[in-house]
Amino acid sequence: MKKTHLVLLVLIAAAIVVLISYTGDLSSYETIGSAKQKEGKFVNLIVKMDKSVAFQYDPVKDPNLLQFNVQDSLGGKIAVVYHNTMPTDMEKSERLVLKGKVQGDHFECSAIVMKCPSKYKDNPNTMKEQPVTISN
Amino acid sequence: MNTTKFIGEQLLPGQIGYFLTILTLVASLLATFAFAKAFFSKELTVQSQWNKLAKIAFYIEAVSVFSCFIVLFYIISNHLFEYKYAYMHSDKNLPYQYLLSCFWEGQEGSFLLWSFWHCVLGLFVLARLKKWNNNINGVMMVLNFVQFCLATMVVGLFIFESKLGSSPFLLLREEMNWPILSRPDYLHLIKDGTGLNTLLQNYWMVIHPPILFLGFASTTIPFGFAVVGLIKKEHDWMDRCLPWATFSAGILGLGIMMGAAWAYESLTFGGYWAWDPVENASLVPWLTLVSAIHACIIYRKTGGSLKTTYLFFGISFLLVLYSTFLTRSGILGDTSVHAFTDLGMNAQLLGFLLIFVIPYFALFVVRIKSMITPQKEDEIKSREFWMLVGSLILFLSAVVIIAITSIPVFNKLFGTKIAPPEDAAFAHNQVQVFVAIIIGMLTAIGQFLKFKGTTGDYFKEKIKLPLLISLVASALVYIFVGVLYTEKGIGFTGALYVALFASIFTVVANLFYFISVQKGKLKSAGASIGHIGFGMVLVGILISSSNKTVLSWNTTGISPLRMESNKNPAGNPKENITLFEGIATDMGKYMVTYVKDTFDVLDKRFFELNFKEKGTNHEFLLYPDVLKNNKGMEGFSANPSSKHYWNKDIFVYVTSFQDHSKDDTTKFIPHQMAIGDSIFYSNGIIKLDKVLINPNPNRPAGSNELVLQLSITSKEGLKYQANPSIVLQGMNLQANLDTVKAQNIVLGFNKVVDQKNGVLEIGLKESASLTNLITLKVYEFPFINILWIGIIVMVFGFGIATMNRVKKLRAK
Numbered sequence: 038m039k040k041t042h043l044v045l046l047v048l049i050a051a052a053i054v055v056l057i058s059y060t061g062d063l064s065s066y067e068t069i070g071s072a073k074q075k076e077g078k079f080v081n082l083i084v085k086m087d088k089s090v091a092f093q094y095d096p097v098k099d100p101n102l103l104q105f106n107v108q109d110s111l112g113g114k115i116a117v118v119y120h121n122t123m124p125t126d127m128e129k130s131e132r133l134v135l136k137g138k139v140q141g142d143h144f145e146c147s148a149i150v151m152k153c154p155s156k157y158k159d160n161p162n163t164m165k166e167q168p169v170t171i172s173n
Numbered sequence: 174m175n176t177t178k179f180i181g182e183q184l185l186p187g188q189i190g191y192f193l194t195i196l197t198l199v200a201s202l203l204a205t206f207a208f209a210k211a212f213f214s215k216e217l218t219v220q221s222q223w224n225k226l227a228k229i230a231f232y233i234e235a236v237s238v239f240s241c242f243i244v245l246f247y248i249i250s251n252h253l254f255e256y257k258y259a260y261m262h263s264d265k266n267l268p269y270q271y272l273l274s275c276f277w278e279g280q281e282g283s284f285l286l287w288s289f290w291h292c293v294l295g296l297f298v299l300a301r302l303k304k305w306n307n308n309i310n311g312v313m314m315v316l317n318f319v320q321f322c323l324a325t326m327v328v329g330l331f332i333f334e335s336k337l338g339s340s341p342f343l344l345l346r347e348e349m350n351w352p353i354l355s356r357p358d359y360l361h362l363i364k365d366g367t368g369l370n371t372l373l374q375n376y377w378m379v380i381h382p383p384i385l386f387l388g389f390a391s392t393t394i395p396f397g398f399a400v401v402g403l404i405k406k407e408h409d410w411m412d413r414c415l416p417w418a419t420f421s422a423g424i425l426g427l428g429i430m431m432g433a434a435w436a437y438e439s440l441t442f443g444g445y446w447a448w449d450p451v452e453n454a455s456l457v458p459w460l461t462l463v464s465a466i467h468a469c470i471i472y473r474k475t476g477g478s479l480k481t482t483y484l485f486f487g488i489s490f491l492l493v494l495y496s497t498f499l500t501r502s503g504i505l506g507d508t509s510v511h512a513f514t515d516l517g518m519n520a521q522l523l524g525f526l527l528i529f530v531i532p533y534f535a536l537f538v539v540r541i542k543s544m545i546t547p548q549k550e551d552e553i554k555s556r557e558f559w560m561l562v563g564s565l566i567l568f569l570s571a572v573v574i575i576a577i578t579s580i581p582v583f584n585k586l587f588g589t590k591i592a593p594p595e596d597a598a599f600a601h602n603q604v605q606v607f608v609a610i611i612i613g614m615l616t617a618i619g620q621f622l623k624f625k626g627t628t629g630d631y632f633k634e635k636i637k638l639p640l641l642i643s644l645v646a647s648a649l650v651y652i653f654v655g656v657l658y659t660e661k662g663i664g665f666t667g668a669l670y671v672a673l674f675a676s677i678f679t680v681v682a683n684l685f686y687f688i689s690v691q692k693g694k695l696k697s698a699g700a701s702i703g704h705i706g707f708g709m710v711l712v713g714i715l716i717s718s719s720n721k722t723v724l725s726w727n728t729t730g731i732s733p734l735r736m737e738s739n740k741n742p743a744g745n746p747k748e749n750i751t752l753f754e755g756i757a758t759d760m761g762k763y764m765v766t767y768v769k770d771t772f773d774v775l776d777k778r779f780f781e782l783n784f785k786e787k788g789t790n791h792e793f794l795l796y797p798d799v800l801k802n803n804k805g806m807e808g809f810s811a812n813p814s815s816k817h818y819w820n821k822d823i824f825v826y827v828t829s830f831q832d833h834s835k836d837d838t839t840k841f842i843p844h845q846m847a848i849g850d851s852i853f854y855s856n857g858i859i860k861l862d863k864v865l866i867n868p869n870p871n872r873p874a875g876s877n878e879l880v881l882q883l884s885i886t887s888k889e890g891l892k893y894q895a896n897p898s899i900v901l902q903g904m905n906l907q908a909n910l911d912t913v914k915a916q917n918i919v920l921g922f923n924k925v926v927d928q929k930n931g932v933l934e935i936g937l938k939e940s941a942s943l944t945n946l947i948t949l950k951v952y953e954f955p956f957i958n959i960l961w962i963g964i965i966v967m968v969f970g971f972g973i974a975t976m977n978r979v980k981k982l983r984a985k
Contacts, residue, residue, distance in 0.1 A: 040553065041551050041558065041561055044562050045565060048566060059594075064593065064594055065590050065592050096829050100829065101749050122828035123829060
């Protein structure tokens with residue numbers, strides 16, 4: 038067996054080990070209900086804002102505290118605490134991906150990914166509707 | 174049938190555009206066919222006949238693509254909003270230079286851009302490889318087939334009810350079903366387009382996509398060579414291919430890092446790299462291409478690693494296609510902040526990928542047996558052995574990155590719900606830091622090893638001095654700069670230290686090789702210079718990222734209560750600090766004052782921030798800005814601003830601010846109080862300490878002054894003073910208000926209610942719009958310039974290597 042083959046085997050083994058160890062770090066998408074069952078475990082929630090409860094954010098008092106409520110498609114609801122600034126347009130976004138863990142009665146959120154009607158590019162489906170700005 | 178006559182539409186450019194896209198499609202198919210015929214035929218006369226025809230088809234195709242480019246640009250720059258592309262991607266207020274960015278904001282335009290570069294490259298191939306044998310027809314066949322596939326992406330034809338591609342020349346009224354679009358005069362009602370995404374209104378976005386797409390397009394040429402080699406079982410193409418490959422790697426690397434510079438300057442994730450899927454997707458082909466170049470060099474020098482060369486060149490191009498599929502199919506959805514929107518062409522994109530992947534690998538497998546490499550034991554003390562190890566590691570690092578990036582694909586295939594790990598960036602960093610260590614070490618020592626075995630003490634002699642210098646230099650860096658990042662434990666911090674040494678070693682050893690072995694001759698020093706640049710990039714990344722410090726650490730706005738109960742899963746992201754207009758705030762080394770805001774013609778709002786270094790007189794101004802979002806989005810997007818020093822950047826961006834569009838309607842509320850009394854306001858307590866009578870000896874004669882001394886304590890325990898007063902001069906009574914901006918309160922001394930008991934009336938107004946305030950993040954990135962300079966040096970190195978090889982080929 039040539040030395041290069043040996044090296045190749047070792048390296049491929051290393052890459053496989055790396056990938057397998059990586060799977061240990063992976064998290065999962067959960068519903069609010071199932072996330073509550075796994076209190077303290079890092080999960081991803083796909084939710085939208087619960088507009089029936091006003092969000093609380095006051096940069097004068099603490100720019101790093103945002104509290105709001107969310108609900109998911111199954112009707113589960115939970116309060117969210119996010120220790121960071123409020124993302125621009127959060128209330129406008131139709132879908133939020135929250136990363137964090139359930140702690141007691143609320144969800145401690147560490148990151149928010151927003152899905153806006155037009156986040157980076159235009160969404161052709163929403164653009165099919167006539168914009169309000171253009172009217173006869 | 175629609176028979177309405179629409180007023181004011183310019184239909185001609187669109188019709189020309191449609192015609193040109195179809196012409197491109199047909200011409201590229203014809204060119205593919207004719208080049209293939211020439212390539213596969215054995216008779217010289219037949220070859221030259223087909224070659225002539227193929228060239229004509231290719232020239233027509235090139236002219237057609239260039240014209241298409243011009244027509245679309247005409248539509249955008251003349252604001253012909255009857256076309257969907259112009260309406261969706263531009264508006265009338267856009268500065269001229271950003272009209273180009275509109276061009277490649279959408280998928281269709283960027284496909285055209287890609288196609289454009291293929292044409293340019295194809296013309297170069299025809300011009301440069303004239304004297305090469307028939308195999309040039311094979312390369313052109315592959316190039317034209319890629320062109321054909323790209324042409325189907327923008328043709329926008331309906332074939333059996335299914336859409337083939339998406340045309341940039343569609344009319345708005347063909348695509349949208351808005352009621353007004355059926356009116357003949359609809360064009361008068363559409364005053365303006367929805368504009369270019371504000372984030373893309375940055376000069377990097379004018380230059381980054383063309384360079385990146387030139388990088389993508391240029392990977393086709395080495396791929397073409399590899400296909401030809403596999404078909405013909407002739408492996409003599411490597412010499413001719415190498416300059417194309419080094420050119421491609423240089424341009425692709427430059428394009429990727431221009432994207433990083435854009436992210437650094439205009440996105441607010443606080444850095445230049447975030448392991449975002451879109452970034453990864455463009456990095457991975459670069460890594461494999463660099464591996465391929467090294468494998469190719471090994472084959473040329475020793476005849477080894479032939480299969481590896483074929484595999485890596487093939488995979489580099491296939492990964493470009495895979496990246497295209499990932500970023501354009503919308504499959505990344507939830508995991509990426511900046512992928513293209515799904516245009517409903519997923520099947521077509523997948524087809525584009527598979528039509529190259531399957532035949533290439535099939536051909537590769539069939540040919541494996543015919544690829545004979547020398548059957549001799551590898552020499553450990555040889556350059557090729559360690560070069561191969563290095564390129565394998567680089568390749569496997571690419572495999573790991575793309576595997577992680579492909580999780581959404583995996584979810585789609587198997588219906589799983591796997592999400593990225595808690596700290597996705599760290600998951601990458603903890604692997605790649607070891608790649609950096611090994612690659613750094615190999616790049617350093619590799620130069621001092623010789624092909625086919627190094628004899629005697631040559632290696633030991635030569636490596637001694639660079640090693641010593643690197644050790645000293647690293648020690649100095651450890652002492653004076655250090656690695657501040659300790660969040661992930663001793664193991665990772667240790668790895669960062671080792672990686673820092675390895676990358677310094679790379680720079681020093683290659684510099685040493687350049688000076689002492691190559692005697693400073695630039696001509697043949699492409700590799701050493703490229704490696705020096707690569708080492709600098711690693712040093713820059715390691716130092717700037719591991720020593721990134723947060724200056725806006727918020728110590729003011731936190732109440733002690735919440736600190737205790739705060740078990741934040743994300744560590745402590747209290748990196749935002751609130752600044753009040755005109756009030757200096759303590760930020761570590763600096764006192765920072767938010768001076769004022771200004772607007773430019775585009776309604777971009779600039780915040781003027783004054784940074785004053787404590788203890789010195791050094792001060793500077795920074796202007797982070799926010800721009801109102803377009804495209805139907807409310808709110809604003811923020812652009813960072815940074816102060817560049819030779820050894821660090823102060824990087825700041827606004828995370829929120831107050832919008833003063835509403836009038837102040839709050840009123841003063843009267844409160845009666847005596848000395849020693851306290852009243853509450855929404856955020857704390859106000860105490861009347863003293864009443865001073867005529868404290869100012871220089872007051873105008875005959876006037877009397879009453880000054881209140883109020884102490885204000887906020888809930889957070891911050892203390893402020895306010896001194897509202899009244900001045901009585903003759904019959905004139907004047908009240909002087911005092912404001913505490915930081916608490917949003919205005920205090921006035923209304924009147925004396927009861928002189929005997931000392932009861933006074935003060936007015937209190939609380940108003941949110943009293944002061945301007947902004948919330949921002951401030952970072953310090955030390956030595957980030959090493960990264961940017963490293964990129965330039967590396968690209969320069971690739972450039973020299975390319976030129977040198979072209980010259981050598983010409984001399985033959």
